[in-house]
Amino acid sequence: MSTQELLQRKADATPRGVGVMCNFFIDHAKNAELWTTEGKRYIDFAGGIGVLNTGHLHDRVQAAVAAQLNQFSHTCYQVVPYESYIRVAEKLNALTPGSFAKKTAFYTTGAEAVENAIKIARAYTGRAGVIAFGGAFHGRTLLGMALTGKVVPYKVGFGPFPGDIYHAPFPNALHGVSVDDAMAGIEKLFKFDIDPKRVAAIIFEPVQGEGGFYPAPAEFVRRIRALCDEHGIVMIADEVQAGFARTGRLFAMQHYDVTPDLTTLAKSLAGGFPLAAVTGRAEMMDAPAPGGLGGTYAGNPLALAAADAVIDVIEEENLLERANRLGDQLKERLHTLKQRVPQIAEVRGLGAMVAVEFSKAGSHEPDADFTKKVQAHALENGLILLTCGIYANVVRFLFPLTIEDSVFAEALDKLEAAILA
Incomplete structure (x- = not known):
């Protein structure tokens, strides 16, 4: 069947609200490459929006899921439990930041993990209020949208x-928002909108994802931790996109000298299979009553088998070191281009969580048109890129960390051609 016929069937059968970037359909993929139904090859720098840090169909992940499929596919953990749920929880309890006792609950999506982290914080504190930040993305469910700090297209x-959700500015030096400005925004909330003794949680991304790949300044993270300690507020780090080696550390919060109380995880946790988690202080995780947490598909055994393999692959293939090396190569190429391309306003990122932001030449005005042109030219030339940012003027890079050196070099050449076009 032709691509045009598939596009017509898509238009007839699926709603326009499910926005789709590519006008072609995948047939098969391996690691950082995919091939369409018409045989065209693409290099995938989107990674299913950060899901494929270990690549398409990693051999270890594929084998683990196949083995589990020969045993059973589902029981619902809350009905008939299985050992893999406990085993992967134990691994996450040991690997996430913080030397305190931890527990883990599994879910299916990042938004579900975020919502349950808020439930846990509210149950533990007996409070309702939650503070999030401008530019944040925490999911497309109703509470996730309320926490998200971007109106178009999500809200x-x-x-x-839902009420009792408040937003403060996120520090962003490029756009003139200092750490002091961000903290002053929270203090204004305390003066004008909500008593800090009614705040259950402050949730933030250590590196904002959809918001533009802005790393949180270390001073900001320390001051959030101090504020939470002062007022008895639960600190939640949303690592859904930043986790699992993307930033050159297993978790982005390991770049900082403080630890969160709760951490939300998803995306690359299970190498392409739907799995999410909340890991945090044992006493907080135990606050909800039995039955208060869970979900029919939460902690699916196939996804848990994948996650178990992913954790081993990250360690055995030295993907933390590789993330830093690939990220440095990408940033070096972009910095070189910055000398020739006046639209490049900033190159930034931790490890392989890298972004390039475009502004109109000679100004700080975001240039979404130039960004769209770069993305379109790259796609035409066989490189899949994602944009992000409040102004849609940022290209983010989410290539598999397992990408072959030769394929990565080819992709950088395609990227350079797209920026210079």
């Missing part, structure tokens, strides 16, 4: 949203 037409 348009979907309100009203």
Whole structure:
């Protein structure tokens, strides 16, 4: 069947609200490459929006899921439990930041993990209020949208949203928001909107994902931790996109000298299979009553088998070191291009969580048109890129950390051609 016929079937059968970037369809993929139904090859720098840090169909992940499929595919852990749920929870308890006793609960999506982290914080504190940040992305569910700090396209037409959710500015030096500005925004919330003794949690991304790949300044993270300690507020780090080696550490919070109380995980946790988690202080995780946490598909055994393999692959293939090396190569190429391309406003990132931001030449005005042109030219030339940012003027890079050196070099050449076009 032709691509045009598939596109017509898609238009007839699926809603326009499910936005789709590519006008072709995948047939098969391996590691960082995919091939369409018409045989064209692409290098995948989107990674299913950060899901494929270990690549498409990693041999170890594929084998682990196949072995599990020969045993059973589902029982619902809350009905008939299985050992793999406990085993992967034990691994996450040991690997996530913090030397305190931890427990882990599994879910299916990042948004579900975020919502349950808020539930846990509210149950533990007996409070309702939650503070999030401008530019944040925490999911497309109703509470996830309320926490998300970006209106278009995520919130348009979907309100009203749950109450007791407040937003403060996220520090962003490029756009003139200092750490002091961000903290002053929280203090204004305490003066104008909510008593800090009614705040259950402050949730933030150590590196904002959809918001533009902005790493949180270390001073900001320390001050958030101090504020939470002062007022008895639960600190939640949303590592859904930043986790599992993307930043050159297993978790982005390991770049900082403080630890969160709760951590939300998903995306590359299970190498392409739907799995999410909340890991945190044992006493907080135990706050909800039995039955208060869970879900029919939460902690699916196939996804847990994949996650178990992913954790081993990251260690055995030295993907932390590789993330830093690949990220440095990418940033070096972009910095070199910055000398020739006046639209490049900033190159930034931790490890392989790298972004390039474009502004109109000679100004700080975001240039979404130039960004879109770069993305379109790259796609035409066989390189899949994602944009992000409040102003849609950022290209983010989410290539598999397992990408072959030769394929990575080819992709950088395609990227350079797209920026210079």
